[in-house]
Structures are given as C-alpha cells and as structure tokens.
Amino acid sequence: MTLLDERIWSLFKRHWRQTLTYWSAFFSFGLCIAFLGPTVLDLRCQTQSTLQQITWVFFSQQFFLVVGSSLGGLFKKTLPSSLLVLFSCTLIISVVFAVIPLCNHVLLLSVAMAIAGFAMGVIDTIANLQLVKLYQKDSAIFLQALHLFIGLGALVSPLVADPFLAEDSCVLSANWTANSSSPSDLQHLRKSLAGHGAAIGNISKYPLHTEGMVVTRVSYAFWVMALINLPVPAAVLALMYHERLLPCSSNSPRLIDGESLSSSSPTGDSGQGHGSWFGLCNPAKLRGRPASFFILHALGGAILFITDGIVGSYAGFVYTYAVYPPLLIGHKTAGYLDSAFWASITVGRLAFIYLSYRFTAPKLLTFSLVGVILVQCLLLIFYTSCVFLFIGTCVLGLCISSVFPSMLAFTEDILDYKGCATTVLVTSASTGEMLLQLIVGSVIHNQGSYTFMLCCTILSFISFCLFLLLLYVRHSHGNGCTDSSPNTEMKERPESGGS
Known part of the structure; x- marks a missing residue:
C-alpha cells in the first residue's frame, strides 16, 4: 500500500x-x-x-x-x-x-x-x-x-x-x-x-x-x-x-x-471559512480580495448552474423527446430511459471514487465535460436511432456524474478553503436545476421536442467554455496570491490572534 x-x-x-x-x-x-x-x-x-x-x-x-x-x-x-x-x-x-x-x-x-x-x-x-x-x-x-x-x-x-x-x-x-x-x-x-x-x-x-x-x-x-x-x-x-x-x-x-x-483551515481561520452568502458579502472580509477571487466563485457557480441544469432537464424531458417524432418510441420502452440515466449516474459516481484518487480534479473535469459535449453531438447526429439514444443516455450519465463533486473540490482547492465556495456552488447548482428545467420545458412546448437535444448541446458547449475560462483565471489568481501572500499573512495574523 x-x-x-x-x-x-x-x-x-x-x-x-x-x-x-x-x-x-x-x-x-x-x-x-x-x-x-x-x-x-x-x-x-x-x-x-x-x-x-x-x-x-x-x-x-x-x-x-x-x-x-x-x-x-x-x-x-x-x-x-x-x-x-x-x-x-x-x-x-x-x-x-x-x-x-x-x-x-x-x-x-x-x-x-x-x-x-x-x-x-x-x-x-x-x-x-x-x-x-x-x-x-x-x-x-x-x-x-x-x-x-x-x-x-x-x-x-x-x-x-x-x-x-x-x-x-x-x-x-x-x-x-x-x-x-x-x-x-x-x-x-x-x-x-x-x-x-x-x-x-x-x-x-x-x-x-x-x-x-x-x-x-x-x-x-x-x-x-x-x-x-x-x-x-x-x-x-x-x-x-x-x-x-x-x-x-x-x-x-x-x-x-x-x-x-x-x-479547521490551514490558516487557523476557522470562523471565516465556508461562510454563508452573508458572510461572503461582509465588507470587512472582502477588503483586499483580488478580482479573481470573485470571478472564481462566479465561474464555478455558473458551470454547476448549467451542468446540474442539464441533469435535471435530461432526466425530466428525455421521455418526452423519445415518445414524440422522429423517434416515436413506445411509452413503456421510453420509460426505461430515465431509470437508465439515473442508474448510469450512480455507477459513474461509484467509478469516480477510484478515479478521483488516481487523477486530479482538473483532468477529471476536462474528461467529463468533453465527454458530455461529444455524447450530445452524437445524439444530435444519430437523432433517428432509438438504440443510440439508450447508449448515449447511459454514457452521458457516466460522464456528467462527477462534475459536481469534482468542481466543488477543485474550486475550494483553488481558494485555499478560505471562501464560501461550497455555499455558492451548491446554491448555483440547485438554482440551475430548477430554472433550466423551466426554460428547456418552455422551449420544448413552444418549438417542439426536437429542440431538446439542441438545447442540451448548446448548454454543454457553454459549460466547457466557462471551464476553460476558470482554468485561465485560476492561473492568474495563483500568481497573484503567491506574490501577495507573505504580506497578507503578516497583516492578518495579529488581527486573528487578538480576537
């Protein structure tokens, strides 16, 4: 061992x-x-x-x-x-x-x-x-x-x-x-x-x-x-x-x-880590934070807003997509799609427990988000294939299953466990699951069920672009923190010690 x-x-x-x-x-x-x-x-x-x-x-x-x-x-x-x-x-x-x-x-x-x-x-x-x-x-x-x-x-x-x-x-x-x-x-x-x-x-x-x-x-x-x-x-x-x-x-x-x-956190600042929205908005705690600190929170939340929205929308509307033209799958057969999707998500999370030990979070996120895009594109190309819809549903569940936990661990790691990233990311994911289902459902109702896969594919591309931007901001944030961390620690430690 x-x-x-x-x-x-x-x-x-x-x-x-x-x-x-x-x-x-x-x-x-x-x-x-x-x-x-x-x-x-x-x-x-x-x-x-x-x-x-x-x-x-x-x-x-x-x-x-x-x-x-x-x-x-x-x-x-x-x-x-x-x-x-x-x-x-x-x-x-x-x-x-x-x-x-x-x-x-x-x-x-x-x-x-x-x-x-x-x-x-x-x-x-x-x-x-x-x-x-x-x-x-x-x-x-x-x-x-x-x-x-x-x-x-x-x-x-x-x-x-x-x-x-x-x-x-x-x-x-x-x-x-x-x-x-x-x-x-x-x-x-x-x-x-x-x-x-x-x-x-x-x-x-x-x-x-x-x-x-x-x-x-x-x-x-x-x-x-x-x-x-x-x-x-x-x-x-x-x-x-x-x-x-x-x-x-x-x-x-x-x-x-x-x-x-x-x-507690490595800096000993256990009272300020992982705070609520209100703790994040405290001007005393925001003073001196670089712009990249806020951008990282926003990007991480936006990625999970979209990916959790995709999960909720796919689980909610893949049945509707399957029973209407051009697929016209039987009601009973189409009913297995939702079960297959959630089962593949469960299997994927089980597999990623091991993969999280072998690979870093950025690599897992890159693999997952690219996999989601490829599957969505193939589902668009083979939109008349009932067999591929089942295969694609299972693969999509496997790919998207680890995005939330990997993004949460990655964002907290970037911010050195000092911010309230967990609260921001969890809330963003819940909001995305609620709102994107309503938006995608409205589009399907007005434009037809064939727009379902197109909406999910566009959302997948947006989430990957945001992830690339997150990696760039992470690099800038890391350089900024490295340059300023010695002086920041010298100023903060006396304050925490006197409280």
Whole structure:
C-alpha cells in the first residue's frame, strides 16, 4: 500500500463516524428528491386537484430547496450546531413522509413539500461543507462517495412507491367507465410529469376526474419511506452522543473541541471559512480580495448552474423527446430511459471514487465535460436511432456524474478553503436545476421536442467554455496570491490572534 493510500485511509479512520453520517444524510436527500414524479398522479387524486394545480407542488419543493441551499451556510458556525441542524432536517424528512398522506388539499401538500425542500437544501450545503472542511485537499474522493448516496436514495424511492401506485383512475366519478384514462395513459402521464410539470400543456388533454371516490394506496408508500429514512436521523443522533453534544453526555469533556481544531483551515481561520452568502458579502472580509477571487466563485457557480441544469432537464424531458417524432418510441420502452440515466449516474459516481484518487480534479473535469459535449453531438447526429439514444443516455450519465463533486473540490482547492465556495456552488447548482428545467420545458412546448437535444448541446458547449475560462483565471489568481501572500499573512495574523 502506498503512502498516499495509508494517509487517506488514516484520515477516513479518524473521521469515519462523521463521514458515514454525512453520506447517510445524502441518502435521505436522494430518497426525498425522487419520489414526487412517480407518485404525483396519486397525490392529485388524494388532494382531488387538477393536473395544473398539483404541479405547483414541484415548484414549492424546488424553490425552497434553493432557499435551503443558500441559507445552509448560516448553520455551520460550529460542528455542534451543524449536527443539530442536520439531525433536525433529516428528522423533518421522515415527518414529512408520514404527514403527506394526511394532506387532503393541494395547498397543504405544497407546504409540506416546501418544508421538505428547505430541509433538503440545508442537508445539501451542510454535508458538502463539513466533508470539505474535514478532508480539504483530499475531499474529492469523499465528495464522490457522498453524491453516490443521492443516486442510491433516488433508486430506492421509486422502487418503494411502485407497488402502491394506482394502475387505473384513482378518482372514480359517476361516468368513470366511459371516460377514465387507461393504465397505459396513466403510465405515460407519470413519465411526462418527471420534468416537474414544465410540459403540462402537452399532457393536459387526458381526462382526469377531481370529484368522486378516492381509491389510492399511495399512503403506504410514504409511510414505508418514512421508516426507511428513520435510521438517518438516528445516525446523526448517535454521532452527537459520541461527540458528547447531548445533555445526557454533558458530564464528560466534549470530543468535538479537539477535532474541530484539527479539521479547521490551514490558516487557523476557522470562523471565516465556508461562510454563508452573508458572510461572503461582509465588507470587512472582502477588503483586499483580488478580482479573481470573485470571478472564481462566479465561474464555478455558473458551470454547476448549467451542468446540474442539464441533469435535471435530461432526466425530466428525455421521455418526452423519445415518445414524440422522429423517434416515436413506445411509452413503456421510453420509460426505461430515465431509470437508465439515473442508474448510469450512480455507477459513474461509484467509478469516480477510484478515479478521483488516481487523477486530479482538473483532468477529471476536462474528461467529463468533453465527454458530455461529444455524447450530445452524437445524439444530435444519430437523432433517428432509438438504440443510440439508450447508449448515449447511459454514457452521458457516466460522464456528467462527477462534475459536481469534482468542481466543488477543485474550486475550494483553488481558494485555499478560505471562501464560501461550497455555499455558492451548491446554491448555483440547485438554482440551475430548477430554472433550466423551466426554460428547456418552455422551449420544448413552444418549438417542439426536437429542440431538446439542441438545447442540451448548446448548454454543454457553454459549460466547457466557462471551464476553460476558470482554468485561465485560476492561473492568474495563483500568481497573484503567491506574490501577495507573505504580506497578507503578516497583516492578518495579529488581527486573528487578538480576537
């Protein structure tokens, strides 16, 4: 075993409890983000709302996920407070799962999903922040594993829900035998709604009753998911007990004090690293920062805004693209595309755990972004091939799977773990996933499904150009910091020592 192997293994053994806890929290995140698409028709029946009304539930979840991501940095001043917030958020997700079957109005359901979305956003930011803080220059490997757990949760959630979904109309009106949609129509609706309702105009032609007797078993799916998620807050609670952060363990000295010192930034400025948006905008902390400092934050955020937007748009609309001309793939066959895409993302993140150890983040990002462009171009060229659409979907998932964790580790490394890059990048990625789905969905609705691949290809080229610009700014930023770092440290150390 090489020296680097021993060092990374030693780091993991030192922080394995915290690491496994953050990984499990991301399983909770994935479990919550993937259930809404398959269950939305049953939830429509439960709330006896129209298809247009129920799609506001998607928006409330996504919007408050962005809010939670942006505010998550406020809860990480110390590791004890971050663990308390993480415990609360993971427990909230289980509570929301348990409460959803009791929401008999679309407004109540939207509020429940807004609360879940906020909790998901906070989990997203805190887990990324704390892993970067723990492992710093070695964080890429552990971030890849962290995002693997999103894929695992996203795979489990639809599997749990599927046995409880209605195969026929779940609101029985007086004339349901004549006008109710067939099971194949309902499956088509479920897959079309995966795009968070952005393509609602294309599917509103199907008759769905809002008045009548509700016959759905989807409540059992949410109660099962609530139970599946309960070990996650239990794991956070166990970590808090081990770190002696609970009242029942207050008679012993806290282990966290020593570990927080060892895991702080190299400069000892633990109070200013990885702050929130508000900490970044503090004029006292911004004084003397070079322009490249802000440009690096903006470029990293823009790249993840686009790439996460591509992931959300592709997962949401590849089914719609497949069932319309020129491909005209059958509804049942096209339904496997979304599953294949998420499965390939999960496999890709598993593979990149090893690759992150062998290769640097810039090389992995170059490989990933170039691969995304090539796959998108080939999908445009072979746009009439059903077989290549499946192959390209799998390869695209493999290529794009590592962009977020690699970009996060790379940007924090460039900024020497002093900025709030994690909060900026996580929020940008969440915002991109929400907004680009709406934009791409609007383009598809107005111009036709054939514009889907063109939009994704253009976005891929833009993201790669921004990455090249990031590499150039990184070079300039490195030279500027090298020239000014001795004087800067001489001025900053007395101030930090006196505080």
